[in-house]
Amino acid sequence: MPVIDIQNLSKVHAADGLSVNAVNGVNLQIGAGEFTAIVGASGSGKTTLLNLIGGIDTPSGGEVLIGGRSIGRMSETERTAFRRDHIGFVFQNYNLLPVLTALENVEFVMELQGQPVTDRRNRAETLLRQIGLGDKLNVRPGKLSGGQQQRVAVARALAHRPQFVIADEPTANLDSKSTADLLTLMEQLNRQEGITFLFSTHDSRVMEKARRVIVFNDGMIQSDTDQ
Amino acid sequence: MMNRTLNQMAWRNIWRNKTRSLVFMGAALLGFAVALFTLNTMKAIAAQRLRDAINVQTSDVQVHRKGFVDDHELTYTLPQADALITRLRQTSGVAVVAKRLVVNGVVTAPDNNLVGEIKGVVPRDENRLSVLGDFLVEGGPLTDDGRSPILISRRTADKLHVRLKSKLVITVKAANGDLAGGVFRVVGIFATPSTPFDENTVLVRYNDLAALTGVTAPHELAVKLTNPSQLAEVKAAINAGMPAGTQLDDWKVLLPELFAFDGFINMVGILFTLIISLGLGFSLMNTMNMIVAERTRELGMLRAIGQSRWSVFRMLIAECVLMMLIGAIGGVLLGTVFIGLAARYGIRISEGLGMLGIRPVMYPTLDPALLFVILGLATLLTLLISLVPASRILRLNLAQALKQ
Numbered sequence: 001m002p003v004i005d006i007q008n009l010s011k012v013h014a015a016d017g018l019s020v021n022a023v024n025g026v027n028l029q030i031g032a033g034e035f036t037a038i039v040g041a042s043g044s045g046k047t048t049l050l051n052l053i054g055g056i057d058t059p060s061g062g063e064v065l066i067g068g069r070s071i072g073r074m075s076e077t078e079r080t081a082f083r084r085d086h087i088g089f090v091f092q093n094y095n096l097l098p099v100l101t102a103l104e105n106v107e108f109v110m111e112l113q114g115q116p117v118t119d120r121r122n123r124a125e126t127l128l129r130q131i132g133l134g135d136k137l138n139v140r141p142g143k144l145s146g147g148q149q150q151r152v153a154v155a156r157a158l159a160h161r162p163q164f165v166i167a168d169e170p171t172a173n174l175d176s177k178s179t180a181d182l183l184t185l186m187e188q189l190n191r192q193e194g195i196t197f198l199f200s201t202h203d204s205r206v207m208e209k210a211r212r213v214i215v216f217n218d219g220m221i222q223s224d225t226d227q
Numbered sequence: 228m229m230n231r232t233l234n235q236m237a238w239r240n241i242w243r244n245k246t247r248s249l250v251f252m253g254a255a256l257l258g259f260a261v262a263l264f265t266l267n268t269m270k271a272i273a274a275q276r277l278r279d280a281i282n283v284q285t286s287d288v289q290v291h292r293k294g295f296v297d298d299h300e301l302t303y304t305l306p307q308a309d310a311l312i313t314r315l316r317q318t319s320g321v322a323v324v325a326k327r328l329v330v331n332g333v334v335t336a337p338d339n340n341l342v343g344e345i346k347g348v349v350p351r352d353e354n355r356l357s358v359l360g361d362f363l364v365e366g367g368p369l370t371d372d373g374r375s376p377i378l379i380s381r382r383t384a385d386k387l388h389v390r391l392k393s394k395l396v397i398t399v400k401a402a403n404g405d406l407a408g409g410v411f412r413v414v415g416i417f418a419t420p421s422t423p424f425d426e427n428t429v430l431v432r433y434n435d436l437a438a439l440t441g442v443t444a445p446h447e448l449a450v451k452l453t454n455p456s457q458l459a460e461v462k463a464a465i466n467a468g469m470p471a472g473t474q475l476d477d478w479k480v481l482l483p484e485l486f487a488f489d490g491f492i493n494m495v496g497i498l499f500t501l502i503i504s505l506g507l508g509f510s511l512m513n514t515m516n517m518i519v520a521e522r523t524r525e526l527g528m529l530r531a532i533g534q535s536r537w538s539v540f541r542m543l544i545a546e547c548v549l550m551m552l553i554g555a556i557g558g559v560l561l562g563t564v565f566i567g568l569a570a571r572y573g574i575r576i577s578e579g580l581g582m583l584g585i586r587p588v589m590y591p592t593l594d595p596a597l598l599f600v601i602l603g604l605a606t607l608l609t610l611l612i613s614l615v616p617a618s619r620i621l622r623l624n625l626a627q628a629l630k631q
Contacts, residue, residue: 048626056531057626077535082534091629095528099239104232134584154533187350 001068002029003164003196004053009062011048011219022048023147024219025062030164035187037210045219046200049167053198054087054166055079067163076222084112088157090115090167090199095148096141102128102152103137107159120159125156131185147178151185158195167199183209233538237545240518248550255554256561258503260602263562263590266496266600268574271591273492277478277485279420279586282358285481286325286449287458288465290315291473294535295446296481299344301400302443306471313469320461324451325352326445328436332399334379334429336387336460343383343427345397347436356451359417359430366391366415375435377411380425381418387415397431400443409439420586504604507551508612511578515616517545527622527628540620548606555605559598568592585595 011023022045030036038046051057053064055071064071066086074082083089096105103124110120128137131151133144141149150170157165167186169171171179187209189195207213216220241248281287290311295303305311308326315324328347333340350369354360359378369376382391393413401407411431419425437443452461458477460517464476479486519526530537573588612617 026393051629054531056629059399080530080535083531089528089532093524093631095525097236097525097529099243106231112538140339170591194512 002031003034003067003204004028004030004198005065005068006053007063007065009049009064010060011045011052011057012060019217022060023052024038026219026221028214028221028224030196031199032196033190033209034212035190035197036212036214037199037207038216039201040216040222043203044216046216047187047217049057050166050168052184052201054089055083059072060085064100064200084109088160088162088165088166090150090153090157090170092169092172094141094173096156098141098147099220101138101140102133102144102201105141105152106155106159109156109168113160115160123159127159128152132156145178146174147181151180152181154182154185154189158189164196164198167197169200169202170199171203176205179203181203187219233542234545234549235368237542237549239543240546241550247514247517252550252554254510255551255605259555259558259605260509260565261558263505263559263597263601264501264565264569265499266597267566267594268569268589268591268595269492269496270594271374271589272585273489274445275419275589275591276585277489278426279358280482280485281309281455281478283362283419284421284424286323286356287373287452287455288450288462288475288477289481290448290450290465290473290475291446291470293472296474296476299329299446301330301402301440301442304442304446305448305470306444306447306475307570308444311470311473312448315465316446318461318464320453320457320464321450323352323356323451325349325356325449325451327353327447327449328433328434328440328442329446330399330436330442332397334383334387335396335398336389336393338388339386341383341386341426343429345399345436346428346430347433348430356449356492359419362417362419363415364418366413368415369432369584371432373412374413375404375409376414376432377412378417378430379413380428381416382411382422382425383429384427391416397429397435397439399440401439407439407441409435411435411610412597420502436464436617441554499603500601504608507610508617511547511551511609511612512615514550515543515613519543519616519619523628524624524631527623527625527631530623530625531629540617543617543620544550544610546615547617548609549607551609552602555602557615559601562601563593563598566591 006026006110009023010021010207013022014018022039023220028051038049039223048057052059062172071079071082097108100108106124106127107120110123125137128134131154133148133151136144136148141152170183174182186197190197201207210227212224212226214224244578267307290305292305312324312326315321326349326428330345331342333342347371350371354368364381369378387395392415396408398406399407423601438496445538454459462475462477468521469475526539530536569591573590574589576585
């Protein structure tokens with residue numbers, strides 16, 4: 001069974017009396033351990049698709065099944081708990097909490113889950129050391145570089161052992177070295193720990209690393225190729 | 228555990244924009260300090276005015292013949308007065324009973340005269356019941372020694388152009404209907420905070436006034452209680468055995484304007500505090516709106532990674548309450564310091580307020596209950612005001628929030 005099963009998914013945005021089909025009848029399956037990139041121009045609907053998959057937005061039609069459960073049919077409370085327990089998020093702007101240290105940021109979702117303090121502290125420390133930030137545990141995001149912040153964001157997304165990680169343009173704000181470091185890290189985590197990554201990008205370097213590339217255009221899948 | 232982290236985040240969030248938070252907390256601090264100081268000062272004014280009026284003018288309770296309060300008719304004396312005095316003195320909760328003759332008359336000096344109330348009092352009892360002795364500015368209190376002594380106020384002395392040891396003639400209506408006059412010598416001059424009392428009252432010995440008018444039974448029994456807070460209970464006990472044709476009145480009836488003033492002061496205090504609170508409330512709402520607008524993406528991210536909407540909502544409320552409480556606690560401390568200084572050095576108030584029985588210098592004291600009122604008000608106000616901006620979180624569109 002695929003981790004993510006998308007069936008005839010659509011999303012219509014309505015504004016100022018105009019309707020836009022941001023996602024239009026998409027069918028897609030993502031298997032466990034995939035390292036998949038969704039590519040396309042700005043406004044092609046990549047972010048909307050990821051938001052629908054992540055339960056951040058609700059579909060106008062069709063379904064997103066995760067582990068067999070329809071995320072669109074859940075109540076708001078159920079969807080929040082589902083996101084917390086099953087999905088990891090990496091955002092374009094890092095979106096770390098500026099008032100928490102790197103360690104506290106990574107611990108945060110585990111704390112929301114109610115994990116014991118020792119367990120989550122050990123897990124957060126291990127992850128941060130694994131991504132090369134062992135010396136930045138008690139540093140707040142404002143004192144970290146963009147690349148370091150995005151690595152902390154990846155650690156936060158992985159900390160609670162989600163079924164998959166959604167990364168929306170994770171390298172958009174990074175320089176080339178930080179981009180390369182981050183891609184290497186994500187690829188390593190994917191290969192060594194089998195973590196499923198689904199990310200949007202229009203960065204050719206990211207596309208090269210992906211093992212499956214889905215080209216998205218006008219809310220529809222234009223091509224879907226394995227590399 | 229999560230609560231601890233949320234409170235910790237709320238605390239750290241306060242200091243993300245130090246200037247804005249400090250401006251708000253400073254406003255709250257000053258607002259609550261001024262409110263506490265003003266409330267306590269107004270309460271102190273009301274309490275002082277009440278205390279002085281009761282202790283000098285009326286005492287806690289008075290007994291009269293029915294009709295005397297409305298019409299000071301010379302013949303409206305108390306029946307069975309001696310037996311009533313004995314019974315009153317045996318009543319539990321009664322500290323002092325003093326009998327008085329109260330007659331309208333004319334006080335004449337060589338240069339001037341005035342119409343006023345002549346009170347005949349028993350010096351020994353009156354000096355235990357009244358604190359008029361505390362307001363003597365010249366001479367001494369009435370005693371059983373000497374011939375026909377009289378106490379007058381500084382205002383009366385100035386108006387009549389007399390001084391200590393001057394002679395005054397008092398003319399009153401006697402029991403037989405004729406005019407009767409007597410010579411009195413000024414032995415003491417007082418100045419109470421109450422201008423009306425000072426302008427209208429002179430005090431002589433009971434026996435001297437009785438001899439002048441031919442009326443021996445008292446018009447009035449003034450009763451001082453051991454504990455003024457037991458007014459209702461003692462009144463009930465006294466009322467149970469009152470002779471027919473008499474009436475018992477407490478200070479609330481005898482000094483209705485004072486009772487009304489007390490209520491007025493309380494209302495002004497509440498209004499003043501509400502106005503300050505509303506100003507702070509709008510400031511808080513503005514601050515909260517800015518916080519929510521600035522952090523929309525961050526709040527959206529918190530929701531996206533799994534923090535419940537109510538948890539985010541609670542975090543924002545905690546941030547508001549913390550800011551307001553810091554200001555309120557600081558305000559309470561500063562207000563307490565102000566009150567301490569005022570209690571030590573006094574606050575000079577206009578002399579003209581003597582017409583209202585207000586002393587020219589006030590020494591406010593801190594009412595601990597008001598501390599809790601201020602802190603409770605701050606918390607309640609914050610909870611109510613912060614609901615509006617914080618509720619925007621409940622309606623947050625995650626996809627839109629993350630785009631910002």
